[in-house]
Amino acid sequence: RTREILSSIPAGLFIYQYVAPDQLILEYANPDAAALTGLEAQSWIGREFNEIWPNAREQGITGKYLDVIRSHANTELEDVTYSDERVRGAFRIRAFSIPGDRLGIAFENITKVRAAEDALRRSEQTYRALVAGLPDIVMRFDRSGRHLFVSENVKEFVELEASRFIGKTHRELGFPDDRCAEWQRAIRRVCDEGAPFEMEFSIAGKRGPTIFNWRLVPEKDGTGVVNSVLSIARDVTHHRLTENRFR
Numbered sequence: 001r002t003r004e005i006l007s008s009i010p011a012g013l014f015i016y017q018y019v020a021p022d023q024l025i026l027e028y029a030n031p032d033a034a035a036l037t038g039l040e041a042q043s044w045i046g047r048e049f050n051e052i053w054p055n056a057r058e059q060g061i062t063g064k065y066l067d068v069i070r071s072h073a074n075t076e077l078e079d080v081t082y083s084d085e086r087v088r089g090a091f092r093i094r095a096f097s098i099p100g101d102r103l104g105i106a107f108e109n110i111t112k113v114r115a116a117e118d119a120l121r122r123s124e125q126t127y128r129a130l131v132a133g134l135p136d137i138v139m140r141f142d143r144s145g146r147h148l149f150v151s152e153n154v155k156e157f158v159e160l161e162a163s164r165f166i167g168k169t170h171r172e173l174g175f176p177d178d179r180c181a182e183w184q185r186a187i188r189r190v191c192d193e194g195a196p197f198e199m200e201f202s203i204a205g206k207r208g209p210t211i212f213n214w215r216l217v218p219e220k221d222g223t224g225v226v227n228s229v230l231s232i233a234r235d236v237t238h239h240r241l242t243e244n245r246f247r
Contacts, residue, residue: 003028011106012036015075016049018069022062024049027102029194036109051120061074064094065103072097086202090114137212137233140219145169145184148228151161157205179203191226200236 006013012033016024026044034040043142044052047101049062056062068075074096089111096104123219131138140149147165166175171180192198197216202209212233218226 006030009106011108013107014105015098016065016103016105018066018103023064024062024065024103026052036107037135041147043077061184065105067098069097069101073239079197134232135234139165141187141231143188143228143229145187155205157210158203159206175203186216187229190229194218194220194224194226207235207237209225209237211240 007030009030010032011026012035013030014026014033015028017027019025026047026049029044029130029223040125049065050056053061064075067073074094091107092110093105093107096106096133100105132149132153135153136151137154137157138151139154146167146169148160150165152162153166154160160173169176169180170183175183182201186197186199186238195218199214200211201214202211204210213236215232215234217230217232219228219230220226
């Protein structure tokens with residue numbers, strides 16, 4: 001029954017027997033252990049831990065596992081990288097003690113996850129660099145009008161840092177009620193209709209009365225549902241004053 005349970009766990013699992021100082025012998029490996037590591041798990045039964053994972057001692061991992069057995073305190077190691085002729089990749093590993101001087105090691109291969117996170121991080125850095133170079137204020141809202149992203153240059157126009165906006169609505173930030181209601185209606189309209197919307201408004205900011213051209217663009221998921229709205233606010237005060245003088 002125990003073996004059936006261990007075989008069904010959606011993670012690689014090794015169980016080692018502590019037989020001597022700095023010596024762990026493989027006693028059991030479930031099918032996912034073989035699939036995740038590329039090892040022929042059953043052929044390694046009875047072999048030493050350091051023989052299975054040659055670079056574990058160099059990384060200090062063997063000592064940490066022995067500490068788990070001695071102290072009965074579980075541990076977690078993230079981004080442990082193995083690279084030899086059999087296994088390559090990054091693993092998230094959890095080690096736990098088992099009665100009878102045994103060590104359980106559950107792990108998952110997170111190589112693809114880390115690669116995806118790195119790609120996302122690079123994409124975000126590029127996105128932020130592009131936004132930082134724009135004279136416009138860039139924001140993203142959820143359907144409730146809460147700020148998901150605000151460009152740093154917002155502080156040039158209002159007495160608030162960009163970080164203060166995140167997770168809050170305009171009303172929660174203390175903007176005038178009439179403006180808040182107007183902005184909320186615009187965001188809701190874009191979410192409901194799934195189409196861009198453009199308007200102008202004025203606020204009394206750090207630069208005095210400022211007129212903004214505000215463009216809202218729906219951000220749709222794979223099914224076409226609008227979950228967020230991208231906004232670009234451009235200071236057009238000078239243009240409007242010039243137009244008025246010309247008229």
